[in-house]
Amino acid sequence: MEFKFSVNELFKQPIVELNQNLIPPGFSGDRRALWDTVNKVSEVINAMGEASAKAQGLSKPITTADRLRNSEHRLYLLVDQQANSGKGAVTGMLKTGSKGLYVFDREGQHYQVSPPCVLDFYVHDTRQRTGLGKRLFEHMLQKEGIEPVKMAIDRPSEKLLGFLNKHYGLHSPVKQMNNYVVYDGFFPKASDNNQQQEIERDQSPSGTRVTKKDSANGLQSFSSAYGRYGAPRPPCSMGQVLLH
Numbered sequence: 670m671e672f673k674f675s676v677n678e679l680f681k682q683p684i685v686e687l688n689q690n691l692i693p694p695g696f697s698g699d700r701r702a703l704w705d706t707v708n709k710v711s712e713v714i715n716a717m718g719e720a721s722a723k724a725q726g727l728s729k730p731i732t733t734a735d736r737l738r739n740s741e742h743r744l745y746l747l748v749d750q751q752a753n754s755g756k757g758a759v760t761g762m763l764k765t766g767s768k769g770l771y772v773f774d775r776e777g778q779h780y781q782v783s784p785p786c787v788l789d790f791y792v793h794d795t796r797q798r799t800g801l802g803k804r805l806f807e808h809m810l811q812k813e814g815i816e817p818v819k820m821a822i823d824r825p826s827e828k829l830l831g832f833l834n835k836h837y838g839l840h841s842p843v844k845q846m847n848n849y850v851v852y853d854g855f856f857p858k859a860s861d862n863n864q865q866q867e868i869e870r871d872q873s874p875s876g877t878r879v880t881k882k883d884s885a886n887g888l889q890s891f892s893s894a895y896g897r898y899g900a901p902r903p904p905c906s907m908g909q910v911l912l913h
């Protein structure tokens with residue numbers, strides 16, 4: 670995506686990471702230059718957010734400069750420095766951040782988690798399927814020190830599911846009621862479960878024993894072995910509201 674100003678002057682590296690202050694890495698200048706820079710960065714974010722929403726068939730963007738400013742999300746932008754007669758163009762965008770979620774594994778056990786999430790991912794329509802998405806995603810994984818399987822994906826499109834399958838061998842997504850998707854390796858293995866530290870053990874009103882455990886990777890699971898408490902069931906909607 671091209672802009673009337675020079676993208677290369679705004680973003681000095683081929684991949685830049687932005688946060689709520691909207692100041693690109695390497696910025697230097699006075700107050701006026703800062704104001705001008707933040708305005709241009711906002712224009713880029715809003716245009717990319719809009720294009721992403723359109724590509725996903727969403728009624729409104731999930732990424733805007735205002736939203737980024739009011740969040741702790743991270744936004745990675747991919748820049749083609751050769752494009753637009755040397756002024757550069759923005760070719761991709763990837764937004765990540767932690768979200769408080771309830772997720773179910775295949776057995777119906779539910780976990781209260783705050784995993785890193787893929788929130789919005791877009792490569793310009795004219796540049797898709799040329800490896801740019803992989804380049805941007807790999808950069809994010811390295812910066813955040815995370816494996817794809819440990820991330821939750823917000824409403825993935827078919828293209829993104831295909832992307833994760835092709836590049837990271839992720840298949841058979843575990844779809845959640847909150848529209849997030851996780852994969853089997855997201856949950857602790859049975860052997861990890863054995864190592865979980867049991868921190869609380871008490872009696873439910875029905876006399877069914879309920880245990881609450883904390884695991885080393887921050888997953889908190891709530892499980893019950895018996896009776897109707899053992900059957901998969903949705904989290905209470907009030908709990909979901911509180912977590913969002």
Ligand SMILES: CC(=O)SCCNC(=O)CCNC(=O)[C@H](O)C(C)(C)COP(=O)(O)OP(=O)(O)OC[C@H]1O[C@@H](n2cnc3c(N)ncnc32)[C@H](O)[C@@H]1OP(=O)(O)O
Pocket residue numbers: 721724725787788789790791792793796797798799800801802803804822823824825826827828829831832833835
């Ligand atoms: C949480 C969310 O953000 S969900 C929304 C995800 N974003 C979108 O759907 C917007 C439109 N799509 C895109 O922007 C891009 O296709 C992305 C971001 C999903 C992937 O970026 P790309 O640069 O295309 O990926 P890259 O070239 O590295 O990998 C290509 C692979 O992605 C998948 N893929 C990309 N485009 C398509 C497509 N049109 N149809 C099916 N699979 C696709 C395929 O697995 C493809 O491999 P293949 O060409 O061998 O079949």
